[in-house]
Amino acid sequence: xxxxxxxxxxxxxxxxxxxRWPWLPRAPGAVLAVPGRCLPTAPASPPCAWQLHRDHLxxxxxxxxxxxxxxxxxxxxxxxxxxxxxTNQRSLDTASVDLAIQPQAVRVDEATLFLTWPDGHVTRYGxxxxxxxxxxxxxxxxxxxxxxxxxxxxxQAQVPSIDCRSxxxxxxxxxxxxxxxxxxxxxxxxxxxxxxxxxxxxxxxxSIIRExxxxxxxxxxxxxxxxxxxxxxxxxxxxxxxxxxxxxxGIQVFHCLKHEGTGGRxxxxxxxxxxxxxxxxAPEHFELLAKVPLKHEYVENVGGCHNHMIGVGPVLxxxxxxxxLYLIRYNNYDRAVINTVPHDVVRRWYRAHRALTAxxxxxxxxxxxxxxxxxxxxxxxxxxxxxREAFTGYRQLCGCYLTRDDVLNTARLLxxxx
Numbered sequence: 001x002x003x004x005x006x007x008x009x010x011x012x013x014x015x016x017x018x019x020r021w022p023w024l025p026r027a028p029g030a031v032l033a034v035p036g037r038c039l040p041t042a043p044a045s046p047p048c049a050w051q052l053h054r055d056h057l058x059x060x061x062x063x064x065x066x067x068x069x070x071x072x073x074x075x076x077x078x079x080x081x082x083x084x085x086x087t088n089q090r091s092l093d094t095a096s097v098d099l100a101i102q103p104q105a106v107r108v109d110e111a112t113l114f115l116t117w118p119d120g121h122v123t124r125y126g127x128x129x130x131x132x133x134x135x136x137x138x139x140x141x142x143x144x145x146x147x148x149x150x151x152x153x154x155x156q157a158q159v160p161s162i163d164c165r166s167x168x169x170x171x172x173x174x175x176x177x178x179x180x181x182x183x184x185x186x187x188x189x190x191x192x193x194x195x196x197x198x199x200x201x202x203x204x205x206x207s208i209i210r211e212x213x214x215x216x217x218x219x220x221x222x223x224x225x226x227x228x229x230x231x232x233x234x235x236x237x238x239x240x241x242x243x244x245x246x247x248x249x250g251i252q253v254f255h256c257l258k259h260e261g262t263g264g265r266x267x268x269x270x271x272x273x274x275x276x277x278x279x280x281x282a283p284e285h286f287e288l289l290a291k292v293p294l295k296h297e298y299v300e301n302v303g304g305c306h307n308h309m310i311g312v313g314p315v316l317x318x319x320x321x322x323x324x325l326y327l328i329r330y331n332n333y334d335r336a337v338i339n340t341v342p343h344d345v346v347r348r349w350y351r352a353h354r355a356l357t358a359x360x361x362x363x364x365x366x367x368x369x370x371x372x373x374x375x376x377x378x379x380x381x382x383x384x385x386x387x388r389e390a391f392t393g394y395r396q397l398c399g400c401y402l403t404r405d406d407v408l409n410t411a412r413l414l415x416x417x418x
Contacts, residue, residue, distance in 0.1 A: 055070055101117065111126060152364065210249055265388065267389070285356065295339075297310050314329070327382040368389075382404065
């Protein structure tokens with residue numbers, strides 16, 4: 001419906017002096033001293049027109065039609081008395097704004113909206129800023145640009161690994177690595193000295209290491225020293241880690257230091273690609289998996305390790321304003337008892353989960369890689385599922401978790417959208 005209205009608008013049904021936009025709702029009563037009509041501004045590109053309502057301003061700028069609440073417009077004022085440009089922090093006390101506030105005067109020129117408030121304060125907004133930061137503008141944008149992939153798409157992309165020296169010593173190398181990581185959810189660094197210490201130096205280049213119940217840098221073999229299937233030689237089905245944390249770890253680092261045996265390939269699956277396929281084929285399943293909260297649980301009593309972790313959240317997590325998927329929480333090993341929804345929802349959830357699982361297990365979606373000493377793998381644990389095939393012999397891995405906020409911070413400081 002929104003697209004139809006917008007297309008209809010752009011075919012020439014623009015507001016003009018003395019005429020309403022026919023699709024706009026009529027205001028419930030007189031609004032200030034301004035007639036309830038469309039008011040075009042001076043000729044500009046992109047075109048702009050506006051209309052006042054009792055509690056908000058309707059503003060069309062180019063192809064974006066925004067509905068801007070008056071309290072929101074007062075609260076986001078960027079004047080020197082309301083916003084500290086040096087610290088990029090709000091100075092205005094939001095609780096002091098009258099919730100029934102209305103502007104006394106409104107003016108729009110080619111690039112700026114001016115509002116005069118009852119106390120005489122003047123707020124100025126760039127129209128481009130409003131188009132980017134309004135709800136309607138955000139609905140048209142993605143927070144994190146990505147390239148969704150299956151095995152064939154990833155291979156054809158020929159995403160390069162980054163040399164360790166370039167990664168550690170140049171901003172160009174680090175930026176290229178982070179761009180690959182943000183787009184695909186996985187990235188590799190080559191020619192790393194195969195030690196835990198050198199892997200730690202590598203990880204700290206982009207983030208603070210997140211210390212967890214597994215320590216700061218984990219280092220394991222198949223000795224079952226922890227109460228987790230990862231510490232065995234068994235195959236591991238695709239999953240994301242730490243689903244039993246309230247905030248699952250954002251990035252995972254793997255470095256195979258030694259393997260004297262066979263098997264042990266690493267499995268990688270783009271969970272967002274699988275979820276997108278599900279959304280296209282069965283949107284009702286996608287919607288259910290994004291709404292039903294589940295508990296995941298980790299109970300450990302091995303040696304001196306005693307832990308009981310519980311995390312709660314849906315399998316698919318989306319931003320509500322644009323339905324953009326930002327986190328998949330999928331781990332059948334650690335999923336706890338389903339007791340958060342009534343019985344009439346449970347069977348529908350199982351059907352939805354089965355459909356997503358089938359997509360995740362589709363052979364064409366499986367990327368198999370052989371980790372080797374000197375090649376470090378970074379995985380977006382909020383997006384890409386990992387697993388492994390069974391192996392023989394002695395296999396030694398090290399790695400860690402990184403704080404997602406710090407990785408994204410590093411990317412933004414290098415000019416990337418993250």
